[in-house]
Amino acid sequence: MSVRSTRTSTKNTLYMKFPILFCFLFLFIALSEGKHExxxxxxxxxxxxxxxxxxxxxxxxxxxxxxxxxxxxxxxxxxxxxxxxxxxxxxxxxxxxxxxxxxxxxxxxxxxxxxxxxxxxxxxxxxxxxxxxxxxxxx
The missing domain is CATH 3.30.70.100 (Alpha-Beta Plaits)
Incomplete structure (x- = not known):
């Protein structure tokens, strides 16, 4: 296995392990756009x-x-x-x-x-x- 495929594999694993966390992070960023005083x-x-x-x-x-x-x-x-x-x-x-x-x-x-x-x-x-x-x- 190459280094590149290991990195991709690790990244995919993070998304798979914590999908709810990433969904909340995306939602937070989307909702906070344009909401600054x-x-x-x-x-x-x-x-x-x-x-x-x-x-x-x-x-x-x-x-x-x-x-x-x-x-x-x-x-x-x-x-x-x-x-x-x-x-x-x-x-x-x-x-x-x-x-x-x-x-x-x-x-x-x-x-x-x-x-x-x-x-x-x-x-x-x-x-x-x-x-x-x-x-x-x-x-």
Missing amino acids: VKHMLLAKLKQGISEDEIEGYIKQYANLVNLVPSMKAFAWGKDVSIENLNDGFTHVFESTFASTQGIAEYLSDPDHVAFANTLLPQLDKVLVVDYMPTKVKL
Whole structure:
């Protein structure tokens, strides 16, 4: 028997000895595809002349999308507080959390989101959107 046939034989034996284990492993991989948390970051520079009350109203409307759009899991926001002056004019950051990239696709086409976007976007001088999957670093 050659070395090659021994390796193949060993591999086949593992599959034969543990078929349920391999089925569960395959199922786990298949179910976990596309199921990673995704962050949707919107950086904005609001137009001059918008009052703080108006800004607060837009932020409340944005935050309320969590109650209206099923795929949106969380929302947070903040103003730029950096002392590095590398913000490129962006003044506000809005972060939405989704269970998957599919959730973002559902959000983007949701009528409540579309209506809100049509209200907010004309109030912005500048906008940048980035979607990413947070990755933990193991040290």
